[in-house]
Amino acid sequence: MHTSLLVSHLGTRVMIDCGLDWLGKFKRVSPSAIVLTHGHPDHAWGLRNGAPCPVYASQQTWQSLQHYPIEDRRLIKDRTPTKVYGITFEAFPVEHSILSPAVGYRVRAGGARIFYAPDLIFIHERKAALDGVQLYIGDGATVMRSFVRRRGKALIGHSPVRTQLTWCQKEGVPRAIITHCSSEIVNSDEREIAAKLRVIAAERRVDVRIAYDGMKLNL
Ligand SMILES: [Zn+2]
Numbered sequence: 001m002h003t004s005l006l007v008s009h010l011g012t013r014v015m016i017d018c019g020l021d022w023l024g025k026f027k028r029v030s031p032s033a034i035v036l037t038h039g040h041p042d043h044a045w046g047l048r049n050g051a052p053c054p055v056y057a058s059q060q061t062w063q064s065l066q067h068y069p070i071e072d073r074r075l076i077k078d079r080t081p082t083k084v085y086g087i088t089f090e091a092f093p094v095e096h097s098i099l100s101p102a103v104g105y106r107v108r109a110g111g112a113r114i115f116y117a118p119d120l121i122f123i124h125e126r127k128a129a130l131d132g133v134q135l136y137i138g139d140g141a142t143v144m145r146s147f148v149r150r151r152g153k154a155l156i157g158h159s160p161v162r163t164q165l166t167w168c169q170k171e172g173v174p175r176a177i178i179t180h181c182s183s184e185i186v187n188s189d190e191r192e193i194a195a196k197l198r199v200i201a202a203e204r205r206v207d208v209r210i211a212y213d214g215m216k217l218n219l
């Protein structure tokens with residue numbers, strides 16, 4: 001299934017991203033709301049036939065989904081903390097795609113603060129995004145190699161896990177989970193990749209783990 005995160009707090013369940021794999025299946029998650037990071041197929045196309053709940057996204061993401069039969073469309077403006085049933089989402093623009101501009105979310109519920117960005121090259125306002133964050137959940141497209149390509153003045157692609165862990169170190173984020181993993185991680189020997197990650201993480205004094213389907217965490 002395409003990568004998705006369910007944030008729950010006091011009975012509210014907010015699903016972040018709903019890729020094509022979730023088409024016809026996400027109703028059983030029974031989300032109170034769905035929040036989107038960007039309009040790519042693996043993040044938004046599960047909503048092709050509509051949604052049973054309010055959907056939150058940026059103006060640019062809504063533009064790419066204008067033909068979808070989603071009734072309750074809500075806007076999340078960049079850098080504007082937005083309450084979604086008691087859970088606060090703040091969108092931070094991230095470099096990733098020209099046609100489907102993406103955001104990462106700083107999510108606050110009770111005393112917990114996390115940052116979620118499944119696809120990114122960098123966060124435009126990283127310091128503000130990661131300030132006081134207990135857990136960074138990031139892009140597992142590549143561990144060491146760069147997947148960054150230049151298109152005119154813009155950059156598209158993904159930053160390696162190594163770089164993301166350096167951001168965590170710089171901003172004092174103690175824990176990271178790597179999600180949306182590519183075949184480089186999925187098809188590699190689990191112990192080997194875990195060992196490799198442990199070394200990179202230890203150098204940066206960040207506790208890192210690779211996400212798996214059904215992974216649950218209490219904060
Ligand atoms: Zn993407």
Ligand SMILES: [Zn+2]
Pocket residue numbers: 040042043118119180
């Ligand atoms: Zn993606």
